[in-house]
């Protein structure tokens with residue numbers, strides 16, 4: 001969501017005649033778009049602002065903007081600690097960026113941290129790094145209250161975007177050369193709960209949205225993130241299975257394999273229910289890849305709780321996992337819970353989890369060797385003359401050949417590591433999107 005907002009900030013400034021610079025010394029406007037999910041986000045923000053202070057002293061025309069979740073959370077604190085900041089703009093106020101910059105020119109430092117999104121950032125111009133794929137916001141905010149998470153405090157309650165607006169944006173993107181979209185929401189499964197269908201008491205549902213996006217001519221790949229296991233519904237599996245463009249990959253956050261910890265996290269599903277969903281998803285969509293998020297060392301997590309997580313990881317056979325060591329986010333309920341675990345305990349558990357998951361991921365990747373997949377070229381690989389591409393199952397494939405980004409090719413997998421596959425093309429580029 002933060003990257004999506006950065007694209008819109010860039011788009012707004014470029015629509016106003018700005019061009020990006022390589023170096024901060026050459027900049028007329030510097031925007032720090034912050035993400036409060038990351039550890040130490042505030043230390044890094046104030047560190048960066050400290051570096052900008054002498055620059056501002058040398059060049060009073062420089063405008064410094066702090067945007068994003070920390071701006072929403074810290075509000076007036078930012079200009080108190082760094083009075084050389086010109087604009088503080090919260091997550092709901094992005095459309096006002098240019099007006100705020102002009103106001104700051106005339107009147108000095110300004111702040112807009114309104115509590116409600118009036119215009120979805122998706123309606124703003126975007127400066128996208130890729131011309132062939134795009135983020136599309138379907139809802140902002142979240143109505144859950146996971147005890148470790150800062151999102152509800154900085155993004156507010158869920159607000160869904162009408163299906164017509166989403167489809168219009170995607171149709172425009174496809175006309176501009178986009179072949180892959182990722183639908184974005186904090187909890188895509190509750191999409192539409194806050195909307196009504198005109199002339200009916202029904203509400204649009206995520207499964208319906210998937211089917212309608214699938215009908216957009218020329219769109220080859222649909223991804224989405226993230227579904228919440230508690231709100232997951234069978235109609236989403238049906239829509240995924242029957243919609244050709246929906247990729248065979250799901251990111252399905254587990255967070256913990258211990259029912260006791262899930263309860264303390266206020267994640268309202270339990271491990272067996274989670275595993276049951278996985279079985280149903282895999283039965284309906286053969287070959288689907290599943291990735292997840294897991295937090296290690298949540299306050300009060302015992303050795304038995306952690307063993308439960310390892311057991312679920314063994315049983316679930318995730319194709320990949322984002323693993324995190326728990327660290328408190330000030331303002332969340334978990335941050336003030338007793339029984340915060342010592343760093344060395346969390347570290348030791350984390351290493352065991354990473355070792356287990358890496359072995360499972362490596363085995364899943366080795367099982368792809370010898371198979372052929374359609375891959376979408378993303379750009380140059382790390383080595384000269386190589387290319388990075390991606391399967392529909394979200395696996396990265398390195399090809400020893402230069403190909404234009406946005407190209408679809410068939411690739412046969414020749415080797416596999418933990419983080420990527422190696423492949424060779426077995427077809428000529430099929431579709432050049434850009």
Ligand code: SF4
Pocket residue numbers: 142143144145146149150151152186187228
């Ligand atoms: S569902 Fe996701 S965004 Fe919402 S509170 Fe929980 S972790 Fe945060």
